[in-house]
Amino acid sequence: MKSMVLNAPGGLDRIELAESNDPGTPGPGEIRVAIKASSLNFHDLLVAQGNIPADDRRVLMSDGAGVVEDVGEGVTEFRVGDHVVSGFFPQWPDGAPNPQVGNFAGTPGDGIDGFASTHVVRAATAFTHAPDGWSHAEAATITTAGLTAWRALVVDGQLKAGDTVLTLGTGGVSIAALQIAKAMGARVISTSSSDAKLARVRELGADEVINYRDEPEWGRKVLELTGGRGVDHIVEVGGPGTLAQSFQAIRVGGHISLIGVLTGRQGDIPTGLLMAKQARLQGLIVGSRRDQQDYVTALNQTGIRPVIDRTFPFAELADAFRYQESGGHFGKIAVEW
Secondary structure, eight states: EEEEEEEETOOOEEEEEEOOOOOOOOOOOOEEEEEEEEEEOHHHHHHHSSOOOOOOOOOOOOEEEEEEEEOOOOOOOOOTTEEEEESOOOOOOSSSGGGSSSSSTTBTTBBOOOOOOEEEEEEGGEEEOTTTTHHHHHHHIIIIIIIHIIIIIIITTOOTOOOOEEEEBBHHHHHHHHHHHHHTTEEEEESSSHHHHHOOOOOOOOTTTEEEETOHHHHHHHHHHHTSSSSSEEEEEOOOHHHHHHHHHHHEEEEEEEEOOOOOOOOOOHHHHHHHTTTTEEEESOOOOOHHHHHHHHHHOOOOOOOOEEEEEEHHHHHHHHHHHHHHBBEEEEEEO
């Protein structure tokens, strides 16, 4: 069996294609899955760079999609041949976040081995069914980016038709959020520093676009576009470098989902403005297994398909991460066996 492993202390030049022990047959409550694809997330990049410490020779990648090859005793949810996709928090089945998801100790590709292997044996509850008719690469975009957008807007945000959503940038979470919002009848305003990428988000349904290099005070531009009211929801991936503008852009009583720290982990936050807006700022990390099952149901109903910028062979995982570092991608980057 082959795996892509990270040699401590990390760094893209320390990713290696290695032979590893076959996981064997599944025990009670387990399934054996032939992994066919994964997709890259900012969290995976931090692990690969060594910015999030991981055990030596950690198998990388939080996202995994593939085919069930065998099922253990007592498993009734899956059958041999089913297409499945992994969950980010296998220890979070449903409900509110529990203490076990307060860190990444049980997260594949971080605290435990991930899905950059040809085969895995895991608890059946570590997977859900993939959407009908999706490729494995498409299904692999669900685990982290897609589910994060779903939770931000639908589970926590209680998005409804007629709401206005602001998305920042054109990475995997932001593009998924745009697609979800439009499918549910919302108005979407999207930002990017690239006019070419803004043209593409318009093609995906964005109602208004803002180039934040041309409009550094883009929060005021959002207010202008909404007649001074502000937006109902913001999918905030930037962190401290963008929060001040997001506080400007949100309506009184609106909802900001803080799901990324692309501009850093610390910074000055205008708390007085947040109080004046009486807005809800909520940090979140992905979602539960039940959230993922609900998301898959919605994907089957709406016909949404993910946007994959480029696909690499698993053996070129380090090059895929370098492409991610360049920031030139639009949507998701995938890897396949």
